[in-house]
Amino acid sequence: MMPRDAAPVLLWLRAELRLDDNPALAGALASGRQVLPVFVLDDLAPGHWAPGGAARWWLHHSLAALDADLAARGAPLVLRRGEARREIPRLVAETGALEVHAGDPTEPWARHQMEALERDLAGQGRRLVLHRARALFDPDAIRTGTGGWFSVFSPFARACHARGLDGPPCPAPAHIPSPPPPPSDRLADWSLTPRAPDWASGLAATWRPGEAGARAALRAFLDASLAAYDRRRDVPGIVATSRLSPHLAWGEISPRRVWLAASGAGQGRGLTSFLNELLWREFSQYLLHHHPHLPEAPLRAEFARFPWREDPAALRAWQRGRTGIPLVDAGMRELWQTGWMHNRVRMITASYLVKHLLISWREGAAWFWDTLVDADLGSNSASWQWVAGCGADAAPYFRIFNPVLQGQKFDPDGAYVRRFVPELAPLPDRFLHAPWEAPEPVLAAARVRLGGTYPRPVVLPAAGRERALAAFHGLDGIPA
Ligand SMILES: Cc1cc2nc3c(=O)[nH]c(=O)nc-3n(C[C@H](O)[C@H](O)[C@H](O)COP(=O)(O)OP(=O)(O)OC[C@H]3O[C@@H](n4cnc5c(N)ncnc54)[C@H](O)[C@@H]3O)c2cc1C
Structure with missing residues (x-):
């Protein structure tokens, strides 16, 4: 068993597949210990919203990009497949890790999983530390005047604006001190991309998954489309929106980075309208947080x-x-x-x-x-x-x-x-x-x-x- 003072921490990356402005990574580094980045493909248990076919294609390429980015900073990504509730404690036992840092999940099933995992790890004398990495605001902090939850978008958006972002983004580290990694699965063995027939050629021609692709999409949007976003965003025949949604969904760029970059580059109605759409994303996550049955049952x-x-x-x-x-x-x-x-x-x-x-x-x-x-x-x-x-x-x-x-x-x-x-x-x-x-x-x-x-x-x-x-x-x- 590894001596306690040399023990690393796990950085459990889930749907925040980035190095820039990743509070889970910043938290892991702030522990002062070596950091072991891991990704667990937990797609087998029933009741989970496992990624669909197109999302799996994206995930494959995003993980490949993330692994290269992490390896360049000295910390290659460890891959495991199985139920996270079993795989994470197993990795903790293998590496002697003291803490597990992860992004705060929004999906109800993942939140239950985290609660159970937190108890299991506490039983091993280990700590699970969650960081808000996908949302702009803490969903429990945005409340109506009477302390309840919003169910109408406009007052929700006003409350978000009034609250303001908390803190500046944390930039990607130049180096990540990391211990020798335990055995890892091979990404290719997960078969996330289609074999014959290859229905994904149109996806490959359209997208560049990964953090660099996300940054490039943001740059292109700010340069070419933000100023006229309010007037052109409804025209499907032209490229007038950011196409950042898959990058945001997989956490390859933080919503805070997008919000601040747009606010620095634009003004007027184009900017207002774009920030409003980021808040629709926020509202959707907020609704899921406060109404866990949203995917299955009508709110009305x-x-x-x-x-x-x-x-x-x-x-x-x-x-x-x-x-x-x-x-x-x-x-x-x-x-x-x-x-x-x-x-x-x-x-x-x-x-x-x-x-x-x-x-x-x-x-x-x-x-x-x-x-x-x-x-x-x-x-x-x-x-x-x-x-x-x-x-x-x-x-x-x-x-x-x-x-x-x-x-x-x-x-x-x-x-x-x-x-x-x-x-x-x-x-x-x-x-x-x-x-x-x-x-x-x-x-x-x-x-x-x-x-x-x-x-x-x-x-x-x-x-x-x-x-x-x-x-x-x-x-x-x-x-x-
Ligand atoms: C039936 C239906 C299903 C949808 N399913 C999804 C989904 O699974 N994932 C998803 O990210 N979006 C979904 N949307 C919302 C929206 O269509 C996409 O976010 C948007 O088209 C993405 O394109 P963009 O990145 O160019 O958006 P932009 O216009 O550039 O907007 C910037 C960002 O704001 C967010 N956003 C924009 N519009 C909305 C919206 N109406 N609701 C929530 N967030 C928004 C997205 O993260 C988007 O990337 C759905 C909309 C409808 C009507």
Whole structure:
């Protein structure tokens, strides 16, 4: 057994895969002891929201980048697979570590896991030290005037602004003193990336996972898009948003770093609007913290009785981008090809599923969970509930996005639909978002055969809207 004064501390990296502004790393270094960085792939136990396929692809590349960054500072990453509650104490026993420093989890299952682990480690005379690494604010500190929790975004955002960030970021250390590492799994053996068929080539062409990629994405956004963010953020055919979401979801950059960099680089409405979106992320995490059932149960209890339809064929058409509604299909194909979808189109595709198709938001959230590189339990669950009308501060159920009007407004030149639904590209702009309205000669000239080269709508916007409103009004107790 290692003498106590030479004992190291473990730095347990979970979803804060970075060296810059990582309070868990700073805490581990502040112990004055050698630091052993570890990552545990805990994806086997039931009840955990294990990363979906696209997120696993991201994780693989992010861990490879992190390992290189850590090794360059003298502290290679140790990988273990299994239940964290067993693997962490095992590593503690192997290395004689005195403390375990980790990021504070937001997922309810992970919080339970941490509580249990804390007790187990205390039984071994060891300490688990948690650091806030993913959120801007302590969710227990942001309270209403009467001491309760916010359920409406605007006053929540005002309370965050009034509180202000606590403290400056902690920069990445130049060197991390580290003990000789215990045996590690090989990343390649975890099979996080797909074998044949390789569905991830579009992801690889779109993204650069890892801390350096996150910094580059932030820089590009600040230089090219922040100033006009408020005016252009809803246009899916152009790159006008930061595309930082997967980097933030995996903690490759801290929200504090993003907030401060944007505040230093921008001003006016572009900046205000961008900070507001960072606060929507914060609000989603806050909701998950205070409502641990958010991923499974509607926040508005009356929606538990909503008559969702079981329609596997329609669900599959939606998942595959074959609903016959061009903007919806473009969004779902962007998701499949790149692991990401523009925010406005996320709202439209989600609305089409829960309102026009009357399929439960939980089905949609599960598909997004599996296909998004930025899958985040708080943001995904809160956003789906928001669209379905059953969440906190949600859009009223009767406010139903019309995907044709949305397309004409936000994709007027059809750049987005033409990119992802190329079989419709030759159609004139006028009919691009509603090909079923095009006269037969126009379709023929564009070589579009509805029901052949492109599907007829599963449900037309107007008919779907009527059906959704009828289902909604059939429920007692849901205020309009
Ligand atoms: C149905 C649905 C599901 C969603 N699921 C997720 C998810 O799993 N993970 C996720 O990160 N976002 C999710 N979002 C929110 C949002 O669509 C993405 O965060 C955003 O599109 C990411 O693009 P960006 O990084 O360019 O965002 P920007 O516009 O550049 O915004 C900056 C950052 O703010 C945060 N943000 C922006 N908009 C929102 C929002 N509406 N809610 C919460 N955070 C926001 C993100 O972290 C984002 O990276 C979902 C939205 C909807 C409607």
